[in-house]
Amino acid sequence: MAAVAVLSLLATWEGTGGATATAAPAATASQAAGACGVQAPGASAAAEAAVRAACEQIGVWYTWGGGHGPQPGPTYGQVDPSDPDSAHDPERLGFDCSGLVRYAYARALGGDPLPGNAHHQFHSPHTNERFTAAQGTGPLLPGDLLAWGSAGSVHHIAIYLGAGKMVEARESGTRITVSDVRLGGDYAGAARIAPATTPGTFSTWGADVWTHEEPSTGSPRVHRFPGPTSVRVECQKHAETVTADGYTNDAWSYLPEYGSWITNIYIKGAAWLDGVPTCP
The missing domain is CATH 3.90.1720.10 (endopeptidase domain like (from Nostoc punctiforme))
Incomplete structure (x- = not known):
């Protein structure tokens, strides 16, 4: 249950x-x-x-x-x-x-x-x-x-x-x-x-990855992904630079289903995700 x-x-x-x-x-x-x-x-x-x-x-x-x-x-x-x-x-x-x-x-x-x-x-x-x-x-x-x-x-x-x-x-x-x-x-x-994959769908990677209220590691945590999970990315923006697991990136993605942000380091794909618009 x-x-x-x-x-x-x-x-x-x-x-x-x-x-x-x-x-x-x-x-x-x-x-x-x-x-x-x-x-x-x-x-x-x-x-x-x-x-x-x-x-x-x-x-x-x-x-x-x-x-x-x-x-x-x-x-x-x-x-x-x-x-x-x-x-x-x-x-x-x-x-x-x-x-x-x-x-x-x-x-x-x-x-x-x-x-x-x-x-x-x-x-x-x-x-x-x-x-x-x-x-x-x-x-x-x-x-x-x-x-x-x-x-x-x-x-x-x-x-x-x-x-x-x-x-x-x-x-x-x-x-x-x-x-x-x-x-x-x-x-x-x-x-x-939906019977088919929704556009803008990506997979996270890593364990115990958190989303945040804002595109910043200093903002409050919102949701924890215990392992790889399919997510929909609405848009992305340049914000705080993050270094983790051997990668450095200043790109963050907004996940509308979770109402929060995740560093692009933990999304499978290019450092700046292909086909995803820039957030206003």
């Missing part, structure tokens, strides 16, 4: 655990799978493919940190230091919430378009439309990503099926299942994933 060694420290991996079995009872998995699928018209072919890929995992264990290996797919989990119920997750092959989303959209779109944790996925540059919590499920289509938490800290993510239903990896001790959409509590809204 997202590389693994780094992401395992994030609070976006959550759950409570229980039994130690490694395979879903056949009857339970079969019954649940019957309820999983595209429940409404209007979604893109890619979104419908993501739904189908997620539904194929019905009955697979939730496991904290699962699905965050080098390639999308189920992995053994880890113990969440804050959750004693995750004690058996290292014995379970499966997914956490963002691991399932990563896998489903990798199957649908190819490559690895949604790496990272729930927060990174909800703010992905591959998003082409957003919906507030107040809008409910009315404007949603199958394949949309549902998020819980806040704009600054999304801690759970699921895939909408239509008709008020979603498929999710919820918490330790449970298996991937179909649930009613939970609109109360800290439901934060939904995002729709």
Whole structure:
């Protein structure tokens, strides 16, 4: 409810655990799978493919940190230091919430378009439309990503099926299942994933890289990228000169999904990014 060694420290991996079995009872998995699928018209072919890929995992264990290996797919989990119920997750092959989303959209779109944790996925540059919590499920289509938490800290993510239903990896001790959409509590809204790469998309590199309120290392930190993450760059400008990891650069990029700046040192590409306009 997202590389693994780094992401395992994030609070976006959550759950409570229980039994130690490694395979879903056949009857339970079969019954649940019957309820999983595209429940409404209007979604893109890619979104419908993501739904189908997620539904194929019905009955697979939730496991904290699962699905965050080098390639999308189920992995053994880890113990969440804050959750004693995750004690058996290292014995379970499966997914956490963002691991399932990563896998489903990798199957649908190819490559690895949604790496990272729930927060990174909800703010992905591959998003082409957003919906507030107040809008409910009315404007949603199958394949949309549902998020819980806040704009600054999304801690759970699921895939909408239509008709008020979603498929999710919820918490330790449970298996991937179909649930009613939970609109109360800290439901934060939904995002729709574009079927193709959004212009201006780049990848960060390095571990524990921070963005800042202003194009300056002295300004307050805003968001931490634990590992390589796809980001959309709106514009870039010359500002404070930074030296890090053997590179020196005075170029900074503005990331609109995060409302903050990152030195171009940690964006894969030329020192001054090709095709990105200069900020006013």
